[in-house]
Amino acid sequence: MTRFTFFKLVPEDICMASLNHTVVIIPAYNEELAIGVLIAAIQGVVGDFADIVVIDDGSNDSTADSARRAGAIVLSHPFNMGYGITIQTGYKYAYSKGYEYLVQIDGDGQHDPEYIPSLLEPVMNGAADLALGSRFLDAASYNPPLLRRAGMYFFGSLVSLLIGRPISDPTSGYQALNRSVLAFFTNDSFPCDYPDADVLLMLGLNGFSISEVPVRMYANVAGKSMHSGLKPLYYVFKMLLSMIVTLLRKRSPYTGAGRSGKHAD
Amino acid sequence: MLCLLVFVFTVDMVRKHKLREEYSVLWLVTSLLMFILVLKYDLLVAITNLIGAGLPTTTLFLCANLFLILIAMQFSFRISKHSNQIKNLVQENALLRLELEQLKKNTESTK
Numbered sequence: 001m002t003r004f005t006f007f008k009l010v011p012e013d014i015c016m017a018s019l020n021h022t023v024v025i026i027p028a029y030n031e032e033l034a035i036g037v038l039i040a041a042i043q044g045v046v047g048d049f050a051d052i053v054v055i056d057d058g059s060n061d062s063t064a065d066s067a068r069r070a071g072a073i074v075l076s077h078p079f080n081m082g083y084g085i086t087i088q089t090g091y092k093y094a095y096s097k098g099y100e101y102l103v104q105i106d107g108d109g110q111h112d113p114e115y116i117p118s119l120l121e122p123v124m125n126g127a128a129d130l131a132l133g134s135r136f137l138d139a140a141s142y143n144p145p146l147l148r149r150a151g152m153y154f155f156g157s158l159v160s161l162l163i164g165r166p167i168s169d170p171t172s173g174y175q176a177l178n179r180s181v182l183a184f185f186t187n188d189s190f191p192c193d194y195p196d197a198d199v200l201l202m203l204g205l206n207g208f209s210i211s212e213v214p215v216r217m218y219a220n221v222a223g224k225s226m227h228s229g230l231k232p233l234y235y236v237f238k239m240l241l242s243m244i245v246t247l248l249r250k251r252s253p254y255t256g257a258g259r260s261g262k263h264a265d
Numbered sequence: 266m267l268c269l270l271v272f273v274f275t276v277d278m279v280r281k282h283k284l285r286e287e288y289s290v291l292w293l294v295t296s297l298l299m300f301i302l303v304l305k306y307d308l309l310v311a312i313t314n315l316i317g318a319g320l321p322t323t324t325l326f327l328c329a330n331l332f333l334i335l336i337a338m339q340f341s342f343r344i345s346k347h348s349n350q351i352k353n354l355v356q357e358n359a360l361l362r363l364e365l366e367q368l369k370k371n372t373e374s375t376k
Contacts, residue, residue, distance in 0.1 A: 055359070075359040081352065089356045096360070188353070 021100040022050035024116065025090035027083060027173075028107030029057040032066050035107055039070035042105070042113045050116075053093060054107065057086040063107075083173075087195070088185065095182045103176045104195075111174040115215040119176035128211030129181050130203060132167070132195075133174030137214035155197035155239055162247070163204025167212065170197035174215050181208060198242035205246065268300035291339065295332040299325065 024042055028035055035054065042052055054067040058080035067074045075089055087104060094102045101123055105111045115133060122128040144152070156170045173195050177185075181203065203210060275292045278284035302309045302325065313324045 073363065075363050077355050077359050079355070081355055085352050085355070089359050092356055093360055093363075188349070 020049065020051050022046070022103070022120065023094050023097075023099045023101070024050050024052050024103045024105060025087070025094065026052065026054045026067075026072070026105055026107045027057060027086040027090065028054055028059065028063050028067070029080065029086075030059045030061050030063060031107045031109075032059070032061040032063045034109040035063055036066045036070045038105075038107065038109050038113070039067060039072050042116065043071065045113045045116050050103070051099075053090060055086050055090045055093075057081055057083075087173075091182055091185045095179070095186050099182070100179050101176065102178075102182060104173060106173050110218050112216040112218065115174070115213070116176075119174065119213050119215065122211045122213065123176045123178050127209075129178055129208040130210045131176040132169065132200070132210060132212045133172050133215035133217075134167075134169035134212045135172065135215060135217040136168040137212060151236065158243070159197045159200050159204070162201055162243075163210070165204065165210055167197075167200060167210070169212070170200055171195065172215075174217070184208070196239065198239055198246055201243050202246050268296045268303065271296040272300065288336075288339065291332065291336050295328065299328060302328070 024046060026035070026038065026042075031038075039052055039054070046052075052072040054064070054072045054074045056064040056067065056074055056076045058077045064074050064076050075093060077086065077089065090104065091102070101120060103116050103119060105113065105116070111133070119131045119133055122131045152169065152171055156167045159170055160166045175195060184203070184206070200210060272293060275284065275289050275296065279286055279289045302312070306321070309321045309324060313319075313321045316324065316327070318324050318327065
């Protein structure tokens, strides 16, 4: 059982909780060059409406300082843990501070911040619990290498089939979600590597509604990626196993914004 | 002979706090089992015939093999648990660090 009670929102904390309902979280690893520019761009789009939180995954450069100077709140891991864990740290922070909506955007600048409002829209008006930014719905986006595309298409189709909703970009890290999804993600019973097809499967099976929004993504300029380093074969195996296990697991019935229209906490 | 040595060694290690009790179980059970099998040779032969192995030594090797599999499994479970604990610690560490920084800033500005 998780000892996460330390960060559960307690009545005295309400006054310490942020004034904003929305937070933008940015997982980053060694992005000292891109992060300042990215934060400024996001500030240009959201202004005072949302808080910006950078999660520095044990960078050994000045990512954390650059982010702080640009005006973001910075969470730092003592050492590198990987994308999935980094994003969950962001989720745990957001949940403990009482945020209602969360947008996640990659720290390397591949995701265009201009699309943040269009991602937030379906989540905020209750049409979906999770809005997934798909690069394939927008013609202007770059196309990833063939092998990766094949993998995405395969798992995307598989998930689409299993949850009954078409998913074109299952590995997109550009998403907006509401507090119910946050609660789901911070529970230790669902450890996973976000974002990915198996997470979408998990959400779909537990009654959350997912919606896709066209977004724009740029090719990786610097040449390094947080998502790389995993051998493709191992990835395929891991994904398949995870999805099979998810199908076998017990599902918790969920009544949330997407279904009943009422906001559950 | 070897079995006795392993058995005694294991107990001693637990006594010296160099080995946790949970890991020692498998070592003790296996070494005891092997010891009994060697002593009661007829028992070993009976088992050998039961499982269809050619020689009694094969049975002993199989036992050792099974033991290794089980102990490796035990380690895998433990490591998975540890990984999860480390993950949670790292996350709490990051959140605590931020709180600390904010507190420091607050106390400094109110000075």
